[in-house]
Amino acid sequence: EAAKARFVQRNPESLRLHQEALKSLPGGNTRSLLHTTPFPVFVKEGKGYQVVSEDGHTYTDFLGEMTAALYGHSQPAIQKSLINTINNVGLNLGATTKLEAQHASLICSRFHLDRVRFTNSGTEANLHAIQGARRFTGKRKIVVFGGGYHGACFMFPEDAPAENVVDASEFIVAEYNDNEDTRVKIEESGNVAAVLVEGMQGAGPCIVGTHAFLHQIQESARKVGAVFILDEVMTSRLAPGGLQELEDLEPDMTTMGKYLGGGITFGCFGGKEQIMRVYDPRDGKALAHSGTFNNNTLGMVAGYTGLSQVYTPEVCCEFNRMGDRFREKLQAVSKGTKMAVMGRGSLLGLHFLENGRKELKNYSERKENGDLKELLWLELMEDGYWTHKRGSISLMLDTPEEELDRYVACVAAFLRRHAA
Numbered sequence: 001e002a003a004k005a006r007f008v009q010r011n012p013e014s015l016r017l018h019q020e021a022l023k024s025l026p027g028g029n030t031r032s033l034l035h036t037t038p039f040p041v042f043v044k045e046g047k048g049y050q051v052v053s054e055d056g057h058t059y060t061d062f063l064g065e066m067t068a069a070l071y072g073h074s075q076p077a078i079q080k081s082l083i084n085t086i087n088n089v090g091l092n093l094g095a096t097t098k099l100e101a102q103h104a105s106l107i108c109s110r111f112h113l114d115r116v117r118f119t120n121s122g123t124e125a126n127l128h129a130i131q132g133a134r135r136f137t138g139k140r141k142i143v144v145f146g147g148g149y150h151g152a153c154f155m156f157p158e159d160a161p162a163e164n165v166v167d168a169s170e171f172i173v174a175e176y177n178d179n180e181d182t183r184v185k186i187e188e189s190g191n192v193a194a195v196l197v198e199g200m201q202g203a204g205p206c207i208v209g210t211h212a213f214l215h216q217i218q219e220s221a222r223k224v225g226a227v228f229i230l231d232e233v234m235t236s237r238l239a240p241g242g243l244q245e246l247e248d249l250e251p252d253m254t255t256m257g258k259y260l261g262g263g264i265t266f267g268c269f270g271g272k273e274q275i276m277r278v279y280d281p282r283d284g285k286a287l288a289h290s291g292t293f294n295n296n297t298l299g300m301v302a303g304y305t306g307l308s309q310v311y312t313p314e315v316c317c318e319f320n321r322m323g324d325r326f327r328e329k330l331q332a333v334s335k336g337t338k339m340a341v342m343g344r345g346s347l348l349g350l351h352f353l354e355n356g357r358k359e360l361k362n363y364s365e366r367k368e369n370g371d372l373k374e375l376l377w378l379e380l381m382e383d384g385y386w387t388h389k390r391g392s393i394s395l396m397l398d399t400p401e402e403e404l405d406r407y408v409a410c411v412a413a414f415l416r417r418h419a420a
């Protein structure tokens with residue numbers, strides 16, 4: 001309660017703006033995930049690895065726009081490419097452009113896809129991958145996993161109301177990291193068009209899929225001729241060729257998004273030529289895949305500049321090693337405390353699990369001390385860290401390692417202060 005009172009005191013302008021926003025947005029909000037109580041802090045601007053609030057506080061940004069802001073808020077090469085595109089190319093050309101072809105070519109070679117198509121978001125990428133898999137197989141059902149998040153209309157926590165889900169009856173929900181349940185659901189349900197899975201469940205946050213589990217999916221999907229769709233919307237940043245490279249997987253289709261648009265709205269889905277052919281408009285019977293902004297010039301150019309000039313394979317490896325070091329330091333200070341630190345590379349999830357657990361296998365095991373989690377979020381904001389209330393951290397390329405070390409010290413102090 002004291003931390004909440006300080007929050008209200010520190011953020012009077014945000015409170016005023018929230019009250020204004022309530023008049024036109026339900027709950028003053030247009031992204032449910034960003035709602036916080038008693039009200040959200042309004043951010044005025046992002047600069048490099050920091051954000052500045054309307055109340056004048058500067059924060060080190062660990063939320064990283066839920067992985068989309070990998071490049072930080074003002075990466076010079078990306079900024080230059082955007083300004084050049086605005087000035088010399090234009091925004092809405094209503095035509096095929098070489099910008100989309102060059103970004104497609106780079107994404108295909110980097111992530112080992114035969115063909116790729118662009119969308120406006122990761123949500124859409126998953127919708128189209130599912131649609132493509134259904135056309136390709138002539139089957140309907142989609143196997144997903146409890147706790148999975150594949151986009152705004154694709155959430156599968158066991159306690160979610162069915163209306164959250166696109167026609168829930170079309171989805172079979174299996175237990176994440178449960179090889180036997182996975183095998184049975186894929187191989188014995190019948191009519192399975194595809195299996196859709198994240199290699200690490202981002203919304204957990206950061207429940208890591210085991211190598212054996214991910215390979216069980218691949219094997220069972222192949223056995224019944226279902227399309228194996230790996231959702232790499234979050235995990236594609238973990239290695240030059242994505243998590244599939246780390247785990248030696250060969251999915252039939254991959255969906256991605258976030259930072260691959262360089263900070264502009266973006267999504268893509270791609271994979272094997274014989275599947276992606278269902279979208280080839282030269283075939284009169286092809287599936288339609290439209291979207292006014294699918295090839296918007298800004299996303300194409302910012303995404304291409306980022307991947308070709310900034311997030312090179314070498315930078316990607318070093319960045320994720322930095323994330324691993326950070327996680328190890330957090331794990332060290334959390335030893336013997338109630339805090340668990342999960343994740344891989346540059347993506348982390350902090351938890352306060354019951355019975356001092358340090359790992360989660362799946363969402364149904366997740367029983368947390370929500371009060372401690374909220375307190376950590378509130379107090380770390382006072383220390384100057386912008387994080388998500390659920391405990392996920394998504395690092396940015398230009399965050400200095402000293403800021404990571406300062407965070408570790410702040411967390412250690414928090415754990416001591418609250419004997420957590």
Ligand code: PLP
Nearest residue numbers: 121122123149150151202233234
């Ligand atoms: N899939 C995963 C694994 C995600 O984490 C997200 C977004 O957080 C999505 C899909 C949806 O992407 P978008 O928010 O761009 O629609």
